[in-house]
Amino acid sequence: MNAVLRGDFRSRVSSPKAITMHTIFLLVVAILTYLALPEIGRLDTPRQEGLLLVCVLVTTLLVMYFASSCACGEIALEGEKSVWDLAATSLPAGAIALGKVLSSAALATVQVLFASPLLAATAGIRGESLVIVWQVAFVAVPAATAVGTAGALYSALWDSEFARSFVHWMTLLAIIVGANALPPPWNALSPVQALAITLKEGTVLPALLAVTAYLAIALGCAFAIRRRVDTIRLEARAA
Amino acid sequence: MSLRSIADGVVLVLTREPAGLEHLFDLPGKLRPAYIAEADLPVHWQGYAGVVLLVVHDLDPGMVTPEQREALAQWVEQGGRLVVSGGEPLIRLRDSWLAQMLPAEPRGLVRLDPSRELPGVRGPILATSLSPRSGATMHGQLRAQGQRGAGAVTVWAVDLLAPDLRTWNGQGALWDEALNTPVQSWLITRDLRDVLPASRPLTVAMQVWFAVLALAYLGVVRFALLRARHSRFGWVPVLALTLLFVPTVYRFGLHARHVGTVAVQMSVVEGIAGAEEARVRSVVALLSPYGGAVGFTTPAGARVQPIEPHALTFDSPGAIRGTAPPSGLQLDVLQLMPTPVGGRLREGPEGQRAEITPRGGLRIEDPVLVRRGQIYHLPLITTALSISLDPARWEPFASHPNPQAALDDRLREWVLARIASRPGGSGASAWLVGRINTPELSIRSRSTSVEVHQLVAVPLQGEEGRP
Numbered sequence: 001m002n003a004v005l006r007g008d009f010r011s012r013v014s015s016p017k018a019i020t021m022h023t024i025f026l027l028v029v030a031i032l033t034y035l036a037l038p039e040i041g042r043l044d045t046p047r048q049e050g051l052l053l054v055c056v057l058v059t060t061l062l063v064m065y066f067a068s069s070c071a072c073g074e075i076a077l078e079g080e081k082s083v084w085d086l087a088a089t090s091l092p093a094g095a096i097a098l099g100k101v102l103s104s105a106a107l108a109t110v111q112v113l114f115a116s117p118l119l120a121a122t123a124g125i126r127g128e129s130l131v132i133v134w135q136v137a138f139v140a141v142p143a144a145t146a147v148g149t150a151g152a153l154y155s156a157l158w159d160s161e162f163a164r165s166f167v168h169w170m171t172l173l174a175i176i177v178g179a180n181a182l183p184p185p186w187n188a189l190s191p192v193q194a195l196a197i198t199l200k201e202g203t204v205l206p207a208l209l210a211v212t213a214y215l216a217i218a219l220g221c222a223f224a225i226r227r228r229v230d231t232i233r234l235e236a237r238a239a
Numbered sequence: 240m241s242l243r244s245i246a247d248g249v250v251l252v253l254t255r256e257p258a259g260l261e262h263l264f265d266l267p268g269k270l271r272p273a274y275i276a277e278a279d280l281p282v283h284w285q286g287y288a289g290v291v292l293l294v295v296h297d298l299d300p301g302m303v304t305p306e307q308r309e310a311l312a313q314w315v316e317q318g319g320r321l322v323v324s325g326g327e328p329l330i331r332l333r334d335s336w337l338a339q340m341l342p343a344e345p346r347g348l349v350r351l352d353p354s355r356e357l358p359g360v361r362g363p364i365l366a367t368s369l370s371p372r373s374g375a376t377m378h379g380q381l382r383a384q385g386q387r388g389a390g391a392v393t394v395w396a397v398d399l400l401a402p403d404l405r406t407w408n409g410q411g412a413l414w415d416e417a418l419n420t421p422v423q424s425w426l427i428t429r430d431l432r433d434v435l436p437a438s439r440p441l442t443v444a445m446q447v448w449f450a451v452l453a454l455a456y457l458g459v460v461r462f463a464l465l466r467a468r469h470s471r472f473g474w475v476p477v478l479a480l481t482l483l484f485v486p487t488v489y490r491f492g493l494h495a496r497h498v499g500t501v502a503v504q505m506s507v508v509e510g511i512a513g514a515e516e517a518r519v520r521s522v523v524a525l526l527s528p529y530g531g532a533v534g535f536t537t538p539a540g541a542r543v544q545p546i547e548p549h550a551l552t553f554d555s556p557g558a559i560r561g562t563a564p565p566s567g568l569q570l571d572v573l574q575l576m577p578t579p580v581g582g583r584l585r586e587g588p589e590g591q592r593a594e595i596t597p598r599g600g601l602r603i604e605d606p607v608l609v610r611r612g613q614i615y616h617l618p619l620i621t622t623a624l625s626i627s628l629d630p631a632r633w634e635p636f637a638s639h640p641n642p643q644a645a646l647d648d649r650l651r652e653w654v655l656a657r658i659a660s661r662p663g664g665s666g667a668s669a670w671l672v673g674r675i676n677t678p679e680l681s682i683r684s685r686s687t688s689v690e691v692h693q694l695v696a697v698p699l700q701g702e703e704g705r706p
Contacts, residue, residue, distance in 0.1 A: 013477070014468040023461050030453040037441050037449065110478075117456055117484035121449065124492015125499075127531040130485070 003091060004081070004099020005106060011079040012070055012107045018077050021066060026114055029059050033118045037125065053196055055122050056132070060140040060191050061176065063111045067104045067144035071151030072168045073161070083156035083225060084232065093229035097222040104148025104218070108141045131202075136195070138204040142214035143191045147171060149221040156228040189213050248291030249273050250418075252400075253280070255297045259400030262410040270418070277302040284313040284575065285542040292418055295323045296400045300335035308336050313575055315340065316388025316514045318422045325367040325381075326398030341394045342375035342385025353397060356381045360407055366396040388514030389423035426657055426670075426696060427507045427520045429571055432546055434505050434653045435524040436646065437567075445495045452491055456484050500527040502535070502689045505650050506680050510578050510697030517579060517697070519680055521572040522546070525687065530563040536683045541574035572682065580620075582671045582699040584608075593617070593699070595624040595671060603695060605651070606673035609658045612636055620673065646692050647674060654696050669699040 012018050036051045069075040073082060086096045116133045123132040150171050158164045179190035187193045194210035204211075247268040252260055257274030264270075270291065277299060281287055287310070303311075315321050323329060323337070329345045332338050338345065350363040356379040371377050375385040381396040398404065399413070463480050467473025506521040521541075525533055537543050537557040545551060546569040551561040561568075579601045585592045593608060595617070603620040613633040617626065638656045643649040651672065658670050673695055681691045 009474075013474050014464060019461060019464045022464060023457065026457050026460065030457060034446070034449060034453065037446065110474075113478060113481050114460060117481065117488040118453065120485045120489035121452075121492040124489045124494075125496050126529045127493070127496050127527075130489060133485070 002095060002099045002102055004086060004096055005102040008080055008099065008103035009106050011077045012103065013110060015078040015080075017075070021070075021075060021077075022111070022114060025062055025066060025111060026118070028062060029055075029115045029118050032058050033122055036122065052122060052126065052132075052199060056119065056136045056195055056199065057192060059112070059115045059119065059136060060143065060195060063108050063115075063140045064144045064147050064172065064176075064191070066111060067108050067148035068151035068168055068172065070107060071100065071104055071148045072154045072164050074151075074165055074168060083152055083229060087156075087229045087232040088236070093226045093233070096229050097226040100152040100225055101145060101149050101218050101222045104152070105141060105145040107148065108144030109137070111144075112137045112140050132199070135198045135204055138211065139191055139194045139198060139207050142211045142218070143175070143194075146214040146217040146221070147175065149218040149225070153221045153225050153228065156225060156232070185209065249289050250292045250294060250414075251275055251287075251290050252294045253277065253296060253298050254294075254400060256400075259296070259405050260294070260414065261405070262414055265411045266415055266418070277307075280307040281310050281314075282306040283540075283542075284310045284317065285573070286310060287314040287319060288542075290314075290319070292320045292322060292414075294399075294417075295321065295337065296398070297328050298332060298337065300332060300337055303336075312340065312387075313516065315390035315392060316511055316516055317518055317575070318389040318425065320390060320417065320420050320422060321387075321392045322399075322417050323392070323394045324399045325369075325394065325396040326365055326401060328398065329367045329394070329396075340387060340392055341372075341383070342392055343369035343371045343377070343383030343394050345394075346370050351380060351396070353381060355379065357397070357404075357407065357409060359409060360404065364397060364401075364403075369394065369396050384420070386423075386513060388511045388516070389425070391420040391422050393417060393420060423512065425509065425518070425520075426661070427509045427518075427654070429520075429522070429546065431505060431507065431520060431653070432522045432524075432569055432571075434646070434650050435522055435569065436503055436526065437524075439499070439501065439526045441495060441499050445498060448491065449495070452488060456488070459484075496528050496531075500525070500531075500687050502526070502533075502682065502684055502687045503646065504682055504689055504691045505646070506572075506691065506693045507650070507654060508576065508579060508675065508677075508680070508693070508695040508697075510580070510695075512698045512700075515578055516575050517577070517695075519572075519574045519576055521570075521574075521680065521682070523570040523572060523682060525563050525568040525570075527563055527567065527687070530565040530567065532560070532686070533563045533568060534558075534560040534684060534686055535570070537572055538574055538680055538682070541572050544571045545569065546571050570682075574680070576680070578697065579675070579677070579695060580671065580697055582697055584669050584699050584701060589627060590630065591628040593624070593626050593628055593671075595620055595626075597622070601675060601677070601695075603671075603673035603675055606671060607655070608669055608699070609636065609655055609672055610669040612659045614655065617671075617673075646690075650692050650694055654694055658696070668701065670696055671699055672696045 032055055036055050070077055119133050119136060120130055123130055151168055154164045154167050176190055180187055180192050188197060189210050194207040197206040198204055248270050250263060250270055250272045252272055252274045254274055260272035263272050323341060333345050346368040349366055349368045351366045352362040353360045353364055354362060369383050371383050375383050377383050384393045459480055463477040467477050502523055502525050504521055504523045506519055508517050508519050510517045543559055551559050553559055580597045582595045597620055606617040606620050608615040614636045615628060615633050636655055636659050638652055643652055654672055675693045675695045677693060682689055
């Protein structure tokens with residue numbers, strides 16, 4: 001197993017701060033699910049669809065936020081090694097970059113799994129199958145992996161916490177809000193649209209474009225992390 | 240495509256020769272004649288949906304099945320307009336089942352000068368001699384008219400579809416009058432849907448259960464995560480617990496959906512003045528989270544239609560299934576039943592008396608008499624009731640400004656308001672209204688609980704036996 005993944009995963013799942021983070025995440029999703037319990041009866045169709053979308057959208061956005069915040073250091077978890085720390089080890093640059101991608105994907109997967117019982121309640125009340133969990137995971141995990149890897153890259157690029165946080169939030173806004181403002185079909189790159197289309201169509205195929213874009217962003221960031229690790233090491237040797 | 244979308248109404252003409260109603264096209268509205276034979280007559284009264292007038296020209300009474308006869312009679316009693324053309328064909332109907340429905344008895348053939356009643360028609364022409372029955376109104380020598388239940392039956396002495404009358408200029412006006420023959424308007428219309436509840440929140444118990452389940456899950460995950468720190472593969476039980484909760488909570492969601500899904504049925508049994516039958520109008524609302532599959536069985540003989548256009552599968556006339564849209568499904572159900580209660584208002588030396596006779600062990604709760612915007616509370620009715628009415632106990636009826644919370648009260652108030660708003664002279668002057676519980680009128684569903692609210696509203700006969 002990738003050493004970076006192992007270390008980051010342990011830190012992101014079982015460190016005291018991570019447990020608080022997961023508790024807050026579940027509490028928010030649970031409260032949202034409770035508030036979105038249907039007033040059984042004749043709500044008009046857009047409002048009914050909206051209830052489900054709000055639930056899965058907030059879940060996805062939280063997963064994306066936690067993945068990127070942990071990676072960029074906005075949420076500093078005990079035991080998690082930054083790219084700077086890892087560059088000082090003997091681990092290959094490629095393994096570090098891959099580890100950061102995988103640890104973001106692992107955290108996103110775990111959080112979607114944690115939220116799945118609450119999403120299952122929504123699915124049950126709507127009389128739908130559990131496929132809804134798979135649909136959310138299909139969009140949320142790649143999106144969170146992309147912003148998580150980007151967050152890891154930012155931690156390697158900027159020392160300033162303010163700069164990292166600023167760029168991190170700009171990235172989230174660009175993917176969620178900016179992409180949503182693009183003309184069709186490019187607005188499907190936003191997780192908001194990707195989830196809305198997936199839920200409406202009942203299949204994950206329409207979200208393939210968005211998922212491919214997220215994976216491309218993750219791979220691009222991983223490549224940049226690898227280059228950055230090499231640069232850090234060269235600079236360290238030169239010093 | 241529904242009949243209503245292609246025509247405002249259909250005039251059925253029972254005749255051997257498919258001609259004679261060409262003047263219908265001159266009338267306002269999209270009225271279309273349909274020339275039929277005896278075999279084409281509907282076997283259920285529901286088959287007359289969209290028919291605004293039935294004209295009987297040539298009929299062999301022996302070729303009409305008992306089901307067709309009953310359907311025709313029931314349709315007329317519910318407000319249908321029947322015109323029977325005279326002349327030789329009418330003579331053949333003497334002593335038939337149809338002759339019993341006519342307001343005048345055909346006696347024989349005579350030659351009459353029709354110029355006074357049919358200006359422009361040269362005579363003399365062959366006509367049937369008509370002998371009016373009790374309650375019938377004679378319009379000259381050529382036309383007798385009478386009420387049958389809520390409907391109207393007109394018999395003509397002359398053959399309206401005879402070749403020499405088809406080109407007569409007055410045909411258009413004649414059919415226009417026939418189409419506008421006054422019939423009793425229904426008290427209970429499809430507007431009854433206004434009483435249906437639009438939503439029903441998840442029960443408090445379900446909400447509490449969800450909160451408990453969610454908090455339990457949160458606690459278990461948090462505890463497992465804290466324990467996970469101390470072992471290498473400690474996260475495995477955390478994921479196992481999560482996966483265990485998924486089906487549990489999903490089943491809870493399905494159960495909440497099942498508990499929260501209910502069909503609300505509002506039924507009003509409306510008596511037909513002068514007939515032994517009552518029409519039952521029911522509106523049904525399926526209150527279900529986000530729609531979903533539905534299946535209902537309606538009472539025998541009922542006609543069911545979705546109130547908003549929606550595809551449904553009829554496995555049999557009474558067995559319906561389909562998928563309700565997320566906005567909910569509303570059904571309109573019509574059926575006939577024997578009048579469950581009879582009533583009469585009598586004027587006597589000691590004042591006014593109400594005599595109510597329930598049939599078949601009917602129990603009428605919270606019964607009230609309604610008359611000219613006033614109501615009079617009666618005691619519970621389980622057997623025949625004869626009560627002297629105290630003039631001081633009549634109360635003015637006024638609707639509540641806000642809808643009543645209890646559906647029974649809302650339904651009752653809606654019906655009372657309908658009666659109070661009826662213009663004078665449009666039917667009975669007094670009505671009996673009360674809550675009933677007749678299981679035979681309820682729809683049934685294996686997938687959904689059905690909440691039934693029933694009311695009876697019957698017009699009371701006056702002193703002379705008429706409304």
